[in-house]
Amino acid sequence: MHVAVRRAALLLPAWAWLLAFVAAPGALLVVIGLATPADAVPPYRMGLSIASLRALADTFYLRALLGSLLTATVVSALCLLIGTPMAMAIARSRRRQFLLLLVVFPFWSGMLLRIVAWVGILRDDGLANAILLRLHLIKAPIPLLHSDSAMLLGLVTCYLPFFILPLEARLAAIGTHYAEAAADLGAPPWRVFRRITFPLALPGVWAGLALVFLPVSGEYVIPEMLGAPASPMLGRVIWDTFFHEGDWPQAAILAVALLILLLLPAVWLRRGDAGAQVGGL
Amino acid sequence: MRMLWFMLALLLPALAHAEDRVVNVYNWTDYIDPYAVARFERETGIKVRYDVYDSLETLEGKLLAGRSGYDVVVPTSEPTFSRLVRAGALMPLHRGRLPNAAGLDPALMHQVETSDPGNAHGAIYLWGTIGLGVNTARLQTLAPAAPLDSWDLLFKPEWARKLKPCGITMMDSAIDVIPTVLHYLGRNPDSTDAADLAAVEKTLLAIRPFIRDFASAGALEAMATGESCLAFTYSGDAIQAAARAAEAGKGGNLRYVAPKEGAQVWFDMLAIPSDAPHANEAHEFINFILAPEVMAGITNQVRYPNAIPTAAPYVLPEIAADPGVYPSAEARGGFFTIKAVPADAVRQRARMWARFKAGRG
Known part of the structure; x- marks a missing residue:
C-alpha cells in the first residue's frame, strides 16, 4: 500500500502533464468537431452534429490518410536501413560519446532552419545544382526541389536521430558479450546479427520506429516546404480545411481521427515492449 | 513647495496615461514605410508595437480565435476581410475620428462594398x-x-x-x-x-x-x-x-x-478588431496613415497604389508612371471584384x- 501511494505520487506529474497537454486539448478538439461551422468568433456553433464525423468517409480524406501512412512507412523503412548500422557502429565504438554528440548535433539548430537549408541546397541556383554544373554532369539546372524525393530526404535527415538514439542506447545496454559468444560458437556475422543482436535490440527498434512513424504521419512543414505541390498528406489537408475552408469542426475531427489512428499502434507497441522486457534481458 | 507637489501629483496620472498609449499593429511583412511608423510615434506619443504576418491564414486564424490583442489589422478584401466582417470580428469604424478617410477614392471604396456593404468596417490601405x-x-x-x-x-x-x-x-x-x-x-x-x-x-x-x-x-x-x-x-x-x-x-x-x-482587383483594408484593447489609438493610427503624404511614402516604398487621389503629387514619378502600379483608366474598366x-x-x-x-x- 505504501509503495502504491509513493508510486502514484511519483507518477502524478506525468499524469498531470498528459491531462493538461494531451487529454484536455484532445477533448476540446472533440467538442469543436461536434460543433457546426458558422460565421462567428470563434467560427463554429456548439452542438452535437455528426456531419463532420460522417464526412470522414469521403475518399478525399481517405486518400490523404493513406498518403500520410505510406510516407511514414517509407521514411521509417529508410531510417531502419540507414540507422541500424549507424547505431551498431556507435554502440561498439570507443568514441561512443563523441559520435552520439554528432548525432544530436543537428538539434542545436532549429528544425525549420534545417529545412530552409535544404531549400537553399536543392533550388535551381542552389548548391547541389551548382556542384553538378561545375562537374559538367548536367548542362542546365535540374529541378530538385518540390518533389517526393526532396520531401523524403528532408524527412529522413530530420527524423534519423530519433531512430538512432533509442536503438543505440539499447545496443549499448546489451553489450557485445552475446554476439561474441555466438561468434565463438561458430556463427558467421550475418547470422549473429539476425539471431542474436537484432532480436535483443528489438525493443529499441520499435521505440525508434515509433518516434519516427508517429510524428511523420502528422507532418506538415516538411511536405509543404520540400514536397511536390500535391503530396497528399493528412497534415496538409487539415491545414487547408482549417484555414482555407474555414471549417474548424471538420479540421478538428480529422485531427482527432489521426490521433486515434496513431494511438492504436502506439498502444500495441507498448504491449510488445512490455513483453520483450519480461522475456528479454 | 506644497504647490509644486500638488502640480506633480496632478501631472503623474497624465504621465502614466501617456506611457500607456500604445497601438498594436499587425500587418503584412515588408508592407509599410518604416519612416511613417517612426513619425507617428514622434507626433502622437503613441507607441507602435508592430508585428507582421506573411499569410492571410495566420491573420484569420488569430482573429477568429478571438482576443488577438491587435488594434489595427490589414486583411485582404476577399476572402479574409469579408469573412471577418460577417463573423463580427471587426468593429465599425468611427468616421468622425477618421477625417482623412474623406480623401479615399469613392469609386474604389464602392468596389469594396461587395465585401463590406456600406464600407462600415474598413478603409483601403493599398490595392492591386x-x-x-x-x-x-x-x-x-x-x-x-x-x-x-x-x-x-x-x-x-x-x-x-x-x-x-x-x-x-x-x-x-x-x-x-x-x-x-x-x-x-x-x-x-x-x-x-x-x-x-x-x-x-x-x-x-x-x-x-x-x-x-x-x-x-x-x-x-x-x-x-x-x-x-x-x-x-x-x-x-x-x-x-x-x-x-x-x-x-x-x-x-x-x-x-x-x-x-x-x-481581379483586391484591396488590403485597414480595420480594427472588435475586441481591440486600444480602439482610440487604432483610429488615430489609421487616420495618420491615410494622410496623403504618408500614404505616398508607403506607395513609394512598397510599390502598390493607394486609394488617396490627393497623394499623387508626393508619389515618385517613375512609380506614378508605371502602368503596372497605376493602371490606365481603360485597364481599370476591365477590372473585376469578387x-x-x-x-x-x-x-x-x-x-x-x-x-x-x-x-x-
Missing part, C-alpha cells in the same frame, strides 16, 4: 490586381509571337507548352485563381455552378503539365532569381521582383501585366484545386 509577371526577354526567345498582354499566355496550352522550359509559376491559391479563370472563360467569377467549375478544371488541367511550381507566398522570389519566367501573381509582387532583379543586375526584363481580358461564395462552394473549389495540383481529373 492579380495578373501575370512576365520575363519579356526570355518569353520572346521561346515564343516570339506570344501575346504578352493576354491570359492566353497562361491558359492556352499551345502557349504554355512553349513556355514550359523557362518555368511557369502558379499562385497556390484557389480563391485567387478560380475567379480569374471563370472570368477568362466568360462566366461569372462568383459562380458556384458545377458546370462552370468543371470548365475551370478542364482549362487548368490542360496546362497542368507545363506548370513547374506552386508558390504559396507569391512568386516574387522565383521571378527575381530567374527560376520562373511567367507567374500568376499579385501586381506588387511582380513589380517588387522587377526592382530586386534590377538591383541584382539580372536585367530589367521583368514586367507586370494586368491582362486585357480583365484582372464576392464571398458559400461554404459548400468553397469546399468544392478546394477539392477541385487539390485535384488540379495533383494533376488528376
Whole structure:
C-alpha cells in the first residue's frame, strides 16, 4: 500500500502533464468537431452534429490518410536501413560519446532552419545544382526541389536521430558479450546479427520506429516546404480545411481521427515492449 | 513647495496615461514605410508595437480565435476581410475620428462594398490586381509571337507548352485563381455552378503539365532569381521582383501585366478588431496613415497604389508612371471584384484545386 501511494505520487506529474497537454486539448478538439461551422468568433456553433464525423468517409480524406501512412512507412523503412548500422557502429565504438554528440548535433539548430537549408541546397541556383554544373554532369539546372524525393530526404535527415538514439542506447545496454559468444560458437556475422543482436535490440527498434512513424504521419512543414505541390498528406489537408475552408469542426475531427489512428499502434507497441522486457534481458 | 507637489501629483496620472498609449499593429511583412511608423510615434506619443504576418491564414486564424490583442489589422478584401466582417470580428469604424478617410477614392471604396456593404468596417490601405509577371526577354526567345498582354499566355496550352522550359509559376491559391479563370472563360467569377467549375478544371488541367511550381507566398522570389519566367501573381509582387532583379543586375526584363481580358482587383483594408484593447489609438493610427503624404511614402516604398487621389503629387514619378502600379483608366474598366461564395462552394473549389495540383481529373 505504501509503495502504491509513493508510486502514484511519483507518477502524478506525468499524469498531470498528459491531462493538461494531451487529454484536455484532445477533448476540446472533440467538442469543436461536434460543433457546426458558422460565421462567428470563434467560427463554429456548439452542438452535437455528426456531419463532420460522417464526412470522414469521403475518399478525399481517405486518400490523404493513406498518403500520410505510406510516407511514414517509407521514411521509417529508410531510417531502419540507414540507422541500424549507424547505431551498431556507435554502440561498439570507443568514441561512443563523441559520435552520439554528432548525432544530436543537428538539434542545436532549429528544425525549420534545417529545412530552409535544404531549400537553399536543392533550388535551381542552389548548391547541389551548382556542384553538378561545375562537374559538367548536367548542362542546365535540374529541378530538385518540390518533389517526393526532396520531401523524403528532408524527412529522413530530420527524423534519423530519433531512430538512432533509442536503438543505440539499447545496443549499448546489451553489450557485445552475446554476439561474441555466438561468434565463438561458430556463427558467421550475418547470422549473429539476425539471431542474436537484432532480436535483443528489438525493443529499441520499435521505440525508434515509433518516434519516427508517429510524428511523420502528422507532418506538415516538411511536405509543404520540400514536397511536390500535391503530396497528399493528412497534415496538409487539415491545414487547408482549417484555414482555407474555414471549417474548424471538420479540421478538428480529422485531427482527432489521426490521433486515434496513431494511438492504436502506439498502444500495441507498448504491449510488445512490455513483453520483450519480461522475456528479454 | 506644497504647490509644486500638488502640480506633480496632478501631472503623474497624465504621465502614466501617456506611457500607456500604445497601438498594436499587425500587418503584412515588408508592407509599410518604416519612416511613417517612426513619425507617428514622434507626433502622437503613441507607441507602435508592430508585428507582421506573411499569410492571410495566420491573420484569420488569430482573429477568429478571438482576443488577438491587435488594434489595427490589414486583411485582404476577399476572402479574409469579408469573412471577418460577417463573423463580427471587426468593429465599425468611427468616421468622425477618421477625417482623412474623406480623401479615399469613392469609386474604389464602392468596389469594396461587395465585401463590406456600406464600407462600415474598413478603409483601403493599398490595392492591386492579380495578373501575370512576365520575363519579356526570355518569353520572346521561346515564343516570339506570344501575346504578352493576354491570359492566353497562361491558359492556352499551345502557349504554355512553349513556355514550359523557362518555368511557369502558379499562385497556390484557389480563391485567387478560380475567379480569374471563370472570368477568362466568360462566366461569372462568383459562380458556384458545377458546370462552370468543371470548365475551370478542364482549362487548368490542360496546362497542368507545363506548370513547374506552386508558390504559396507569391512568386516574387522565383521571378527575381530567374527560376520562373511567367507567374500568376499579385501586381506588387511582380513589380517588387522587377526592382530586386534590377538591383541584382539580372536585367530589367521583368514586367507586370494586368491582362486585357480583365484582372481581379483586391484591396488590403485597414480595420480594427472588435475586441481591440486600444480602439482610440487604432483610429488615430489609421487616420495618420491615410494622410496623403504618408500614404505616398508607403506607395513609394512598397510599390502598390493607394486609394488617396490627393497623394499623387508626393508619389515618385517613375512609380506614378508605371502602368503596372497605376493602371490606365481603360485597364481599370476591365477590372473585376469578387464576392464571398458559400461554404459548400468553397469546399468544392478546394477539392477541385487539390485535384488540379495533383494533376488528376
